[in-house]
Amino acid sequence: MKVFISADIEGIAGVMRPEQCNPGHADYAAARELMEQEVNAAIDGAFAGGATEVTVADSHAMMQNLRADRIDARARLVQGKPRGLSMVEGLQHQRYDGLMFIGYHSAAGERGVLAHTINGRAFYRVSLNGEAVGESDLYAAAAAELNVPLWLVSGDDELQRWIAERYPQSGYVCVKRALSQTAAESLSPQRARAEIRERAMQQVRQGARLPVERRFMPPYRLTLMAAKPVLADLFSLVPGVERQDALTVAFDSDNMAAQIRLLSVFSYLATTQS
16 A cells, blocks of 8 residues: 655644744754654554555655655655646656645635745635635645545644545644644644554555545636736746736646646746745
């Protein structure tokens, strides 16, 4: 049984400030270690549940947060960017039985600790087929196209409600309660790791009974509201992108990979603007 884990940092227990997520800040080192520990808990739980192979996609910022020598030696590690499927890069290269999101967070425009979708400075709101989406939705949809079910998510209580409404068959580990965008009441790292390990083990053991939940079906229409008009100006230069108003652009495709690649391009273009 093969398990794929995508790991972010904003939904990790003990992380609640932007400075903790910035590799250039002194607080990042501790947050990175907390991320590594939760990822290792998920890996260990997956193997304890019967997994024969585990692949981890390092999926925060430049996607090189997890130190290879600190990650369970039984797992394979996907790192660096650019990469086609971004936070689930590698999922398309072989058949996986289940997907886990560790350290995930709420969507842009929603309540939750450090809520954003891909680029918090540039993307104010992202929608797919008329429904607001976050990273969990985008990458679960990409996985569903590959017939891989979402088995487990960890993060705060706001994302927990979101997942429960949209992916009721998926397991969830709530590691903190959101007090505001930049404040949280967290479990201890030790308890968070124990709960992630236990739930990962459980989800793998019952994996064969967990269905693929296809919340979105093609054709896909992505709508993005940018943080300021100059960003929409830039995004609309990409062939196939439709300008809807001063802030909003849209793009149609018949597969999620094209939408994810486009969002990566938009995020890069946004870095050209101060």
